Amino acid sequence: MEFLNHFGGVFEPLALMLLIGGTVGGLILGATPGLSPTMAVALLIPFTFHLQPVHGLILLGAAYTSTVAGGAVSAILLKIPGAPANIATSLDGHEMAKQGHGARALHLSFLSSGVGGLIGVLLLIFLTPLLSQWALAFGPSHLFWLAIVGVTVIGSLDSNSFVKGLLSGCIGLWLSMIGYDDIQGAQRFIFHDALSGGINIIPALIGLFAIPQVIDMFGKGRFITEIETVKVPKQQFMNSLRELRGNVRALTIGTTFGSIIGLIPGVGGQIAGLVAYDQTRKFSPDRDKFGTGHPEGLIAAESANNAMVGPSLVPLLTLSIPGSPTAAVLLGGLLIHGIFPGTDLFDNHPQVAWTFINSMLIGQILMVAFGIYTAQWAARIALVPNSLMASAVLVLALFGSYSIQQSMGDVYIMLALGVGMFFLDRFGFSAAPLVLGLILGPIAEANFIQGTQIAAAQDGPWVYFLTGPLNMLLIFFAVSSIAFSFWSNLMASKSKKDGLAEEVTK
Amino acid sequence: MTASRLQHTVMSSAVLAVASLVTWLSFTEEPAAAFLFPRMISVFFILFAVWNFIRAVTGLAQVGVGITPKMAMTILPGLAVALVYIYVAADTLGFYASSAMAFLAVSTLYDPAPRSDIQSWLKRITITLGFMAVMYALFAIVLKVQTPTGLFF
């Protein structure tokens, strides 16, 4: 309960100002295409030079929380996921926005972010010692199997064709291997100079999600009759709240997966949203509605990716191991002020530690408030005509993909992937499993190589990868996930055949 | 609506060709240690690609709407602008100049208003300038991104 004693620090005038500034700024930065939470936090570090450590951390904590949620804004409105965490958000969220339900989508997204986020931070407050043990339990073999569990999700994720889902995943895995291999430094699949830096995830996301969208808008042509006329109804906040209450299952699955997976260093944050989305779909009676603008998917994805924020800091705060790129940047923000995370932080600077954590707690609430406030206004973006929307997204795609590394190579890759994805998309392949492959490829590979090397020095790869309770548990998950996909695929094609037969007999 | 068997076959053979290339490279390139993982992946990749190809040829592939000739024609001009913009203009003319041109070009191409309508031209030019001003404020002033300047800026 020590954290309660430090709430005062959050409500000092300067602290509160920074908290509000960080939240609003974070929402805007997060909504800017091409600015991942990591980049946004890194951009803010110089500002903290001039602040007290406590105040600097308040700013960074608020910004971290709200950039993750802000990424949902561009994912929903423009179908440009701000970060890997927001991929699953865009799947249903953007469909809702296109149908004029952008405000509802944003309300639900911010509310579920808030719920997930609060629970995540509370876990951070109360269960830190326990969680840090869990974070360390994952060695290379476990992380390898975890990545494989993630890969098995591919078959069932946002694709109506089982084999095409798997094939999309394979394409993603292959794309992830392009460039210099990380350990040996060997060159792989570098067909063009622009590829020598590998395929970076943020430009890839912009290309794979936003560009097919732009080309689709081209395809609608310039005839008024073919341009969809959407209405943007006013969304009452209370209705959104009621709708959220009706989706407790999605919220629970999202928060649970988000906080459990988010904790695992190096893997969690990126796939928590997608895994939660997939699990919610598997447990949902409305399985077929996912991907068509179904709020359940949105709620699961957003609660998961904000639930991960708190737990993802556990390895950093207790063991000084940054578990995610953003945590690494936050570590820098601490070190600049001479504060070393770990026991030092909680023993010698409890004021700093707890104020930081509390600021994330309050930041969640502020973020929801600001998000809700602007949602109705932002949702009007659906009224923008196709011609202007396509132009704007195209220009944003260029600036967004360039600004990450200031590299034209990234921009070229972005459009090439986008155009390729458009054609794949037209034939039943989908971007979500492809991106999952792109994210999981390097994780699976690095841990496989590392695991085999450690195994070679111990009892050999079979013992290392195939024994131990955690390995067995993860393998069990992977196998049952594949079995479930096969089974539901079989059921689906059977019922489809029945449906066809019925139609014919009619 | 679903794409024709021929279209599916063309698409799936393209994917199969990529899969074959990847598999071949994975098993022939050196050093072998760095290609261990690509080898594992490529086996699955080609397996699924073959499966997908067979489904397409036999007409089992049903998912996906394909591309109609009419749609291809409406897409083409916009796609051409996008390709020239990203691959040629952005670097040589400068980000802001080329973006303004591309914005105006795309919005004009797909604006339902007739081309002779002066008012719609004015509207589009104003929007273009306004949007570019926002982009400049966001990326150049707030985020301080140094974009290629090319011939103009």
Next chain:
Amino acid sequence: MKKLAKGFVIAATAVATTWGVSALAGDFPDRPVGVAVSYGAGGATDFQARIVTMVAGNKDMLGQPVYIVNKPGAGGRVGWNWFATKAPKDGYTMSAYNVPHFIAQSIKGGVKYSTDSFEPIANWGADPAVVLVGKDSKFNTIKDLVEFAKANPGKLTLSGAGLFVGHHIAALQLQQSTGTKMAYIPTKGGGAAAMKAVIAGNVLAGINNLSDGYRAAKAGNVKILAVADLERNKEFLPDVPTLKESGYDVDNSSVNFRGLMVPKGTPQSAIDTLAAKVPAMFKHARVAKRMKAGGSPIKVMTRAEVQEMWKARQKALAGLLKGL
């Protein structure tokens, strides 16, 4: 028409070039200067680069702010390849170097750079490699560790941040000098991942940066057994012996020197201006305070000193890596 267009392009290029040159001749730098960091945001190199350049905007320093661009991948190869081949050679684009990393990689081959591709500006830090073990490890001294390695050839797992980086060099030297064979496990994701492997007990021991090791030891997560440098680090780890004084012939080849460089072909006037101004920036009191607070050892070296150091490292590493 074509001729006209061509003439226009030539004229424009001419204008651009003269503008560029005159800008250089005048008060260089007159716009912000970029520093490309070949490692991810939040890594030790990125973190230190941001600190040492934080006063660049002051009137008596560069007079222009410095911004950081991260180009991570493949142990730094992606960023340095880009820097050697594609970076503008106008003095407005610098890169952070890590020695011995880029020199060892260029000796090993497969990259587009060597010491001849770059012009050093100045050095800001020297971070020696340390040998460390988890807090509950049975090894309490470097002697214990070496004895175990001798008794169990190839069984001592040792994590480090990749191949052909300082940690790898230290591991090679340790094995050579003790006549043992250890299993060096390169991790992806830099020193942090290698440190996690040690703390979580995935490996028996690890090699890491002194700055990161010092922090982890202070947090009570690891024990530091030895430093791979010529003398003890008095500031942070006065009680930890060097490998040399423990009787193993390991010199300072693996010490991670960090500094700034520009690509070859940058105008000499720009190099001279930077080389004159940058060391003062590294020595600024606020920089020193922040670096010390973060546990990062400072070592400011001028352009001439860095050139010497690069030459010496090139020679030493070529010998060490010959057999690999």
